[in-house]
Each structure stands twice: as structure tokens, then as C-alpha cells.
Amino acid sequence: MDKDIYLTNVETIPGKTIDKYLGLVQGNSIRAKHIGRDIMAGLKNLVGGELKGYTELLSDARDEATQRMIDDAKKMGANGIVNVRFATSSVMQGAAELFVYGTAVIYGETE
Amino acid sequence: MIGLYLLIFLSPFILVLFCGLIGIFLEYLHKKSILKREKLLETIKTTNLKRDHSNLEIEDSCLCRGSTTVASDYLKLFFASLRTIFGGQVRSYEILLERARREAILRMKAEAAAKKADMIINVRIQTSTIGNASSNKNANPMVEVIAYGTALISSK
Numbered sequence: 001m002d003k004d005i006y007l008t009n010v011e012t013i014p015g016k017t018i019d020k021y022l023g024l025v026q027g028n029s030i031r032a033k034h035i036g037r038d039i040m041a042g043l044k045n046l047v048g049g050e051l052k053g054y055t056e057l058l059s060d061a062r063d064e065a066t067q068r069m070i071d072d073a074k075k076m077g078a079n080g081i082v083n084v085r086f087a088t089s090s091v092m093q094g095a096a097e098l099f100v101y102g103t104a105v106i107y108g109e110t111e
Numbered sequence: 112m113i114g115l116y117l118l119i120f121l122s123p124f125i126l127v128l129f130c131g132l133i134g135i136f137l138e139y140l141h142k143k144s145i146l147k148r149e150k151l152l153e154t155i156k157t158t159n160l161k162r163d164h165s166n167l168e169i170e171d172s173c174l175c176r177g178s179t180t181v182a183s184d185y186l187k188l189f190f191a192s193l194r195t196i197f198g199g200q201v202r203s204y205e206i207l208l209e210r211a212r213r214e215a216i217l218r219m220k221a222e223a224a225a226k227k228a229d230m231i232i233n234v235r236i237q238t239s240t241i242g243n244a245s246s247n248k249n250a251n252p253m254v255e256v257i258a259y260g261t262a263l264i265s266s267k
Contacts, residue, residue: 006173007173008172008174009233009235010161010232010233010261011161013172014163014172014232014261014263015169015170015171044182045182045183045184045185045251046126046127046131046184046185047131047134047137047184048137048138048182048183048186048187048207049137049138049141049182050141050180051180051181054180054241054253054255055178055180055255058180058241058255059178062178085235086176086235086257086259087237088239088241088255088257090239090240096239096241096255
């Protein structure tokens, strides 16, 4: 993820002032697990506990969704996104949608 | 001979029971590791308020998140489905989800600690069912927990 866009999940940017609100930006990513992972998870279901493969998969997908949101914000000429929210929903068996949205802003230094 | 047939017939149950017991042991180890890491990251305060009320001199801030995916084992599924007959507290799943939630918060804190943050504000925790259990209620549940918040880095 590139870091030239500032992200936060509060309405303001702590220690900075927001000059302009540009509007909603969003990014999504739908990931399906592959059969190999499914078999491994099936084996893991015998013991239970954390499924590391899935954690990684969903984390990667969320990174990608965030990146898409950042690209969206860059197109608008923003340098920050406030009030970021994450949402997850399962679309079909074995696939999940990761959705990220927020408000693109232009912020400046205080005082 | 009958003993052999009985063994073949019972082997899946024995496997489920054995693996379930391993699962309980791993759960115990995980709980110990959670307690240890929580102690280490105690200095990072978390809140779900939108501002910090301790008058911190803020230099920088950033979004940080942590997530974990857990599934139950067949032994737990069996006990939980027994519970749906009589009703009441499903203790085995309570433990599982609490573990997942604490792990997600710990990962978020670890990310904040890597950035030398002092506190995390506006923490949001979200749980979602993924996989088969969302369509088929009898399937083994798989749950993802994500925790995210804004880490504040003070200027001292």
C-alpha cells in the first residue's frame, strides 16, 4: 500500500484541519478461496482454531480494496480519506466481498 | 473380527474426538499466549470514542487494523447442535469468538506498536460469517473478526 494518502476512521484528522470535502470514495474486492485452501481448511476443521490461510487471503483482499479506494481518491485530487469503514459480506459459497469506503478530503497543516 | 469391524465403524468418531481434544489443548496454549501479549501491549490504550480525552500532543496518526479467521471443530459443532435442542448458552462457541476477537485486537495493537503509537481511538470491531455457514446453518461455522482504529502518535 502506498502511504501518500492519509487514512483515518474518525471524522477529523487529529492535529490537522480539513480544507475541503470531496465526497465518497470506495473500493471493493471479491475473493474466492481455491480448492487447495479449502481442503486444508477442511482438515483444520478437525482441530478448529485459527485458519491462517484465510486470514491471509482476506487481509490481502482488504489491502487491495483499500488500494482501489486510494486510487479513487487520488483521481479526485485528495490527499486524505476520513471516516473509513470496512465491511465484509459473503456473496456465494466460498467467496467473500471486502468493501472499504470513506470520504475523500484535502487537508492542510494547522496554524 | 467383530472388534475390527467395530473399530472401522467407530474410527471417524474416534478421529473427531481425538482432534477435538487436541483443539482444546491448542485453545489453552493460545489463551496463554494472548494473556502474555496483552500484558506486553498494555501501554497502548484503546477506546471507541472519537476523540482522545487525555490531551495528548498529537504529532501523527494512522489507520491500523487486525483481523483473524476462526473455525470451530466438529466436536464443538456436535456440542453446539446438542445445545440447539435444549437451548441455553453455547459456551464452546463463546470461547472461540472471544479468542478471535482478542486476537484481532492484539494484531491491531501490534501494528500500532510498530508505529510507536500511544493510543488507538475510534476502535471498531466487526464480526462476519464467511464460508458455508452463511447459507447452510448446519455447516461448520467460519467467522472473521476485524478490528480497526486510528492510532495516535504523540510528539514527546
